[in-house]
Amino acid sequence: LQVNDEQEAEFSAFAVARWSALVRSATFLGCDATEAHDVAQEALVRCYRFWARVQRADDVDAYVFRILLNARRDMGRRKRWREVPTARLPEASVPDSTEAVGRTDAVRRSLDALTEGHRQVLVLRYFAHLSEKQVAHALDIPVGTVKSRLSRALDALANSPHLVENEDIHQREAER
Amino acid sequence: MTHDTEHDAAAHLPPQVAAALVATWQTTPTGAVPLSDVLADGRRRARRGRRAMTLASLGVAASIVVAATYNALPQGDVDVGKDTGRVTVSPSPDPLPVGLTGRMFVQERPYSPGETLEIRWPGEEVRGVGYSFDRWNGMVWEPTFYLRSGSPGAPRGMEPAWWPVEGSGTWGDVGLGGPGPDIAVVPDTAKGGTYRLCTANSQAQSCAIVEIEASSSQDQSAESEPEASASASLDGRWRVIGLVGPLGNSILTGPYADAVEMTFSDGTMTGKSGCNGISGNYVLSGRDITFDVDSLISTTAGCEEPPLLDRLLDVRHVSRVGDDRYLHAANWMIVMVLRR
Numbered sequence: 001l002q003v004n005d006e007q008e009a010e011f012s013a014f015a016v017a018r019w020s021a022l023v024r025s026a027t028f029l030g031c032d033a034t035e036a037h038d039v040a041q042e043a044l045v046r047c048y049r050f051w052a053r054v055q056r057a058d059d060v061d062a063y064v065f066r067i068l069l070n071a072r073r074d075m076g077r078r079k080r081w082r083e084v085p086t087a088r089l090p091e092a093s094v095p096d097s098t099e100a101v102g103r104t105d106a107v108r109r110s111l112d113a114l115t116e117g118h119r120q121v122l123v124l125r126y127f128a129h130l131s132e133k134q135v136a137h138a139l140d141i142p143v144g145t146v147k148s149r150l151s152r153a154l155d156a157l158a159n160s161p162h163l164v165e166n167e168d169i170h171q172r173e174a175e176r
Numbered sequence: 177m178t179h180d181t182e183h184d185a186a187a188h189l190p191p192q193v194a195a196a197l198v199a200t201w202q203t204t205p206t207g208a209v210p211l212s213d214v215l216a217d218g219r220r221r222a223r224r225g226r227r228a229m230t231l232a233s234l235g236v237a238a239s240i241v242v243a244a245t246y247n248a249l250p251q252g253d254v255d256v257g258k259d260t261g262r263v264t265v266s267p268s269p270d271p272l273p274v275g276l277t278g279r280m281f282v283q284e285r286p287y288s289p290g291e292t293l294e295i296r297w298p299g300e301e302v303r304g305v306g307y308s309f310d311r312w313n314g315m316v317w318e319p320t321f322y323l324r325s326g327s328p329g330a331p332r333g334m335e336p337a338w339w340p341v342e343g344s345g346t347w348g349d350v351g352l353g354g355p356g357p358d359i360a361v362v363p364d365t366a367k368g369g370t371y372r373l374c375t376a377n378s379q380a381q382s383c384a385i386v387e388i389e390a391s392s393s394q395d396q397s398a399e400s401e402p403e404a405s406a407s408a409s410l411d412g413r414w415r416v417i418g419l420v421g422p423l424g425n426s427i428l429t430g431p432y433a434d435a436v437e438m439t440f441s442d443g444t445m446t447g448k449s450g451c452n453g454i455s456g457n458y459v460l461s462g463r464d465i466t467f468d469v470d471s472l473i474s475t476t477a478g479c480e481e482p483p484l485l486d487r488l489l490d491v492r493h494v495s496r497v498g499d500d501r502y503l504h505a506a507n508w509m510i511v512m513v514l515r516r
Contacts (some may be wrong), residue, residue: 003218019206041210
């Protein structure tokens with residue numbers, strides 16, 4: 001369990017390199033901004049605690065994203081009951097353009113329409129850049145299942161009314 | 177979608193859909209990696225892990241040994257440390273059957289002495305007609321009766337029968353198949369309480385819990401003999417002295433293990449799960465209890481505390497053993513042990 005200085009330096013480099021992908025993956029998997037940070041941080045803490053095991057893993061990235069999915073599931077279980085009001089205000093959000101807000105909302109709704117399994121495969125494969133084999137390992141499913149889920153997820157996205165509608169808006173704006 | 181996989185995905189998506197996805201991904205804010213927090217939390221958890229291992233190796237940490245068996249009530253000698261208030265349940269001389277292979281079901285309801293029991297076998301295991309019927313005396317399962325299943329009205333020797341363990345009786349070497357029901361009779365002299373009905377001459381070892389209502393004559397002496405009972409009032413304040421994870425291991429650990437408590441009153445539960453306050457609503461009916469998921473709330477102070485609310489979601493039954501209360505999952509696995 002003990003992490004020496006050299007291992008800690010390796011872990012730190014790893015954490016810095018993976019942070020953005022972990023947060024964005026958590027977001028695309030359905031977390032809001034705060035949850036995504038919490039899930040990514042929890043995943044890294046678990047990686048740290050079992051760093052030697054992570055390093056020994058056949059495929060570190062597949063292993064780490066598996067930890068991320070587990071962290072999200074565990075934290076989701078804790079979220080099943082509502083939180084109580086707090087006097088602490090959340091961090092101020094960054095103003096965004098209307099276009100970006102609309103696009104982000106459309107993407108989120110289109111992802112929300114996917115099944116959990118399709119969404120996980122899509123995010124890990126095309127956004128976290130895992131190979132099909134790595135995705136299979138991270139989700140503990142056969143590679144064939146990864147392929148079929150990917151295919152269905154892409155079909156669903158291509159025909160998503162949310163994104164098609166968004167596309168129409170862009171076209172109208174371009175025509176003006 | 178921006179690396180070597182870009183063309184794979186783009187080939188299946190309208191260009192603007194792919195562009196929207198990539199733009200959203202790239203503009204999703206991530207903030208700076210909270211490295212110092214991650215390292216501090218990781219080191220703290222690593223230290224806690226080492227400390228727990230050290231205490232466990234010295235035999236200091238309180239533990240609960242619960243056989244992860246199906247359809248089983250608690251078994252073992254309960255000891256509460258005077259200083260720590262924690263509970264240790266050590267294996268009793270007559271441990272629960274482990275490695276149960278059969279699936280035996282008896283309808284969950286209070287039974288009366290003399291009433292028939294229908295024992296069903298959804299797995300259609302081949303079984304015999306002999307059963308043991310052990311009474312929970314608050315500490316151990318006490319061998320009390322033997323039962324023979326059979327058909328009411330059948331010839332002598334084939335009809336349902338019972339006899340005390342110190343009495344004489346017999347069952348033939350008969351094998352039964354199919355889903356049942358196999359018919360048995362609750363002994364006329366069975367006192368009120370919780371019983372464990374187990375196969376006694378079957379390859380498929382199975383048990384089921386049977387609650388027996390005290391007869392009116394037994395009620396008169398009930399005050400002088402507190403027993404396991406179906407009527408398990410929860411009103412008042414309780415310390416959680418045992419908390420069992422889904423795998424049967426003790427999860428009442430960590431710095432807040434001694435600070436977990438619940439108070440029940442008129443369908444409302446309040447308490448502490450360690451450093452956080454909790455509350456929620458519950459419905460108690462006889463020995464059945466459920467917590468309303470939507471009503472369960474917790475403050476959100478960040479600390480490592482036992483996952484009390486998580487486990488409350490699995491609670492379906494309550495039983496009384498002496499002055500303690502046991503909360504059970506649907507299959508009667510122990511989830512929590514409560515003490516005043």
